[in-house]
Amino acid sequence: MTYSVKSEILGFGNIDKMDFSEIDELFSTLRATDNDDISFTLVNPYKLREYSFDLPLAIKALLEIDEYSKVVVYNILLIQSPLDDSTVNFLSPIVFNQDNATMAQVVLEATKYPEFSLVETLKSFKK
Numbered sequence: 001m002t003y004s005v006k007s008e009i010l011g012f013g014n015i016d017k018m019d020f021s022e023i024d025e026l027f028s029t030l031r032a033t034d035n036d037d038i039s040f041t042l043v044n045p046y047k048l049r050e051y052s053f054d055l056p057l058a059i060k061a062l063l064e065i066d067e068y069s070k071v072v073v074y075n076i077l078l079i080q081s082p083l084d085d086s087t088v089n090f091l092s093p094i095v096f097n098q099d100n101a102t103m104a105q106v107v108l109e110a111t112k113y114p115e116f117s118l119v120e121t122l123k124s125f126k127k
Contacts, residue, residue: 002033003096006062007104010092012038018103020096028074030094042074043088048125053113055095059104063097070098077122084123090116 002019009015017033026047032038045051051073055065065071073093080086091110096103108116 001098001101003101003103005104006102007059007106009040009094009105010107020103027077030074041077041079042094043077043122045073045075045088045090045093048088048122051090051116053093053106053108053116056106059095059106063095063102063104064100065095065097068099072096072098078119084121084126086122087119088122089118090120091118 002017004017005015012032015032015035015038019031019033020028020042021031022028026044028042028044030040030042055071059065063069063071073095075093076089078087078089091108091113092105093108094103094105110116
């Protein structure tokens, strides 16, 4: 599905549209529609841990999110070798409103969410 980028992904301010593709229940990809060199591997945080945060009102307004909206959240995964050493950024989730195909990255305050980090390895979530 193609999403309109309403608030830039950090460091990639010139991207207007991105294609989201689910690989499996844990991993997905996000690729710029006009530049195949820009892509991200995403991870479903809810498959790894308890994950909740307050969505800023500005993001709700930007993505037109209301109580009935179908919203999904993913986090960027920095792939490493071996895969278990790959890191997840839990402080900058990407929020998708599936109802109107809009998306934005949210930057959470580290002091408000001390249980989340910019760099948490996949292996730290193995059972």
